[in-house]
Amino acid sequence: MHVPDGFINAPVSVAAGVVAAGAVAVSLRGARRELDERTAPLAGLVAAFIFAVQMLNFPVAAGTSGHLLGGALAAILVGPYTGVLCVSVVLLMQGILFADGGLTALGVNITVMAVVTSVVAYATFRGLVKVLPKKRRSVTVSAFVAAAISVPAAALAFTLVYAIGGTTDVPIGRVLTAMVGVHVLIGLGEAAITAFTVGAVIAVRPDLVHGAQGLTRKLQLRVGGELVDVAPAAAPQPEPASSHRTRNVWLTGLAASLVLAGVVSFYASASPDGLEKVAADKGIDAKVEEHAAADSPFADYGVEGISDGRLSGGLAGVIGVGVTVVAGTGVFWAVRRRRTDEDPSAAATPTASV
Known part of the structure; x- marks a missing residue:
């Protein structure tokens, strides 16, 4: 659903950029409360994994x-x-290195693909885990439903932006029907990938899943025929074995990302994605513009000068994963360090389990 340059007019693109910048600023502050010494590198890995799976x-x-x-x-x-x-x-x-998603439309893409999906999905997820049994399976089911809903929500958000600032005169009802319809189907694929990945991480390290925090039942003992809550013990200090397992999760995730981007991506469908198909069918791409980074050596997920398609695409994918994990980890470590500098007591964060 990467919106290219030319789909949305300049005033609305600027407004979306302001919204996106505000959302990123708020997220930088909010992320300080979410990240600790274990999850900061995991967040960089999550960014790289998303790049690979996309x-x-x-x-x-x-x-x-x-x-x-x-x-x-x-x-x-x-x-x-x-x-x-x-x-x-x-x-x-993707926009800078691979000419995927317009640079003038970066604000639109962040608003639609990052902000809307994250907010809608997490609100749905939290609502479901509160009413479902406090079990690992409930987390996976909630993740599936939340992901499935987030994709058509993003399609709806794009349609709203297009209704306000679209550069072609197309009946908005047709765009809405086509966008939401195809993205309901795409949402099922998103849901399957999300549920599988969340379930896999929970199976080995539930304490690393933010959405699973606080879902443990209180330990109770039966005293005199009544159940009495057991006072929680002091949070244990991280053990070397736990650190070792976190590193194993990170290395496994990175290896999976490299294989997906470097090898499996060659077998991906070559058909246009939902937005590209709707744009071509409904004529909303009439004023699409050439990408500002079209001359990038990695444009269109290939490496300039390498004629073999499999090698070119695979190498571009590996480079993309590497750049994304480095950039993401750097950002999240900086956010984490800022929190530690402001509040030294945040350096040690207790783990959670399900």
């Missing part, structure tokens, strides 16, 4: 494909504020 377009209808947006996945794994930043980092890397 290269894997999957077919959803005749001549149409979809890909992960990632807001739901990021928000559930590392928190809604950090989630907005994760997707924003991905969009920035």
Whole structure:
């Protein structure tokens, strides 16, 4: 759903940029409360994983494909504020290096693909986990539903932006029907990817899943025929084994991201994604402009000078994962360090489990 240059007029693009900048500023402050010494590097990995999976377009209808947006996945794994930043980092890397998503439309893309998806998904997720049984399966089910809803919500948000600042005269009802319709299908793919990934992380390290925090039942003992809450013990200091397992999760996730972007992406669907298909069918791409980074050596997810398509695309994917994980981890460590500088007591954060 990367919006290119020329779809939205300049005034609305500027306004969306202001909204996106405000959302990023709020998220930078909010992320300080979400990140600790374990989750800061995980957040950088989440950004890289989203980059990799976004290269894997999957077919959803005749001549149409979809890909992960990632807001739901990021928000559930590392928190809604950090989630907005994760997707924003991905969009920035894609726009600058790979000419994917217009630079003048960066504000629109961050607002639609990062802010709307993260907010809608996390609000839905939290509502569901509060009413469902406090079990790991409930977290996975809630993640599935939240992700499925977030994608058509993003399509609806784009349609609203287009209704205000679209550069072509197309009946908005047609755009709305087509966008929401195809993105409901894409949402099912997003939901499956999100639920599988969240479930996989919960299975090995539930304490690393932000959305699973606070879902443990209080320990109770039966005394005199009545259940009595057991006072919580002091938070234990992190053990070397825990640190080792966190590193293993990070390395496993990075390896998976590299394989997905470097190898599996070659087999992704070549059909246009939901927005591209709707734009072509409804004529909203009549004034699309050439990307400002069209001459990038990595434009269109290939490496300039390498004629072999498999090698070119795979190498571009590996470079993208590497750049994204470095940029993302740098941002999140800086946010974490800022919090520690302001509040030294935040240096040690107790773990949570489900």
